[in-house]
Amino acid sequence: MGAEPAGPGGGGGGGGLGRSADRGMTTSEYAVGTIAACAFAAVLYKVVNSGPVMSAMQSMIEGALDAKF
Template identity: 80%
Template sequence: MSREMMGRVSSALRRAWRARFGRSARRRGLDRGMTTSEYAVGTIAACAFAAVLYKVVTSGAVLSALQSLIKDALDAKF
């Protein structure tokens, strides 16, 4: 299938999906954004990811690797 034909097919599928589900979702009120509980869960997940990332970056192995990388960069000969 040519790239142009694939583009036409995907455009037609998008239009058909929007025609079928777009209006009905708006009618039923499903497109109103996130609720407070969803924001809370997202915030907790982001904080947990930040804590894990902080622990990884401040671990001994990563710190020594970063220090050697910086030392090698500063000692580079031009």
């Protein structure tokens, strides 16, 4: 008796544009996310290639290779 078919959202009641408009990211959001990821990678590259971090990593790797088992 009068049961509505389920809409795209899984519940009854039509599931109009209001529900599906917030699904996923738009192209501009992908662009901003990509730029932020590239900026973070550039900063991380600069930090890892700096003198103090490079020498600390080198001494840590040398210590690991010289470890006695």
